[in-house]
Amino acid sequence: MKNNIRELRKKLGLRQEDVATTLNVTRQTINAIENEKYSPTLELAMRLAKLFDTTVEELFHLDE
């Protein structure tokens, strides 16, 4: 599953740690998701989309 998180995070001038603390997860979690080690939970995905003012479907792309 691909995602645009790094790109949108940088557009906002945030560090991985900033995103992490805003969403109450650890920096390692944000790092792992950006580097596609695994997909986030649904709840975290929705909170990420909201933070970046986009939708889950725009932020994450299902492998068909």
Add this chain to the structure above:
Amino acid sequence: MKNNIRELRKKLGLRQEDVATTLNVTRQTINAIENEKYSPTLELAMRLAKLFDTTVEELFHLDE
């Protein structure tokens, strides 16, 4: 986390088992999600939204 899956499933005239086999999960998984025992993975949430021709944000509602 609330969701509209049961309502949309019935609108399509599908059984829990139909949804399950379409998405390659078990009936118990669909049942647990409809009854909000737990939230699905991001991948399953996106596949559910696609099946019901809607978005993750319309199908699932974050508790604020």
Add this chain to the structure above:
DNA sequence: TACGAATGTAAAAAACATTTTACATTCAGG
């Protein structure tokens, strides 16, 4: 180049999602 800041990574443990098997309950139609 040297420094600090940001990012990458790893291992173990905890928390959570899914499967499998099996049985119980509900519900609509004959």
Add this chain to the structure above:
DNA sequence: CCTGAATGTAAAATGTTTTTTACATTCGTA
């Protein structure tokens, strides 16, 4: 009321996500 179909539920096993702690690497810039 009976029956079969659909749904609900439970426990154990497995796989995945997240945390914690700790250290390594990269990057910009003084």
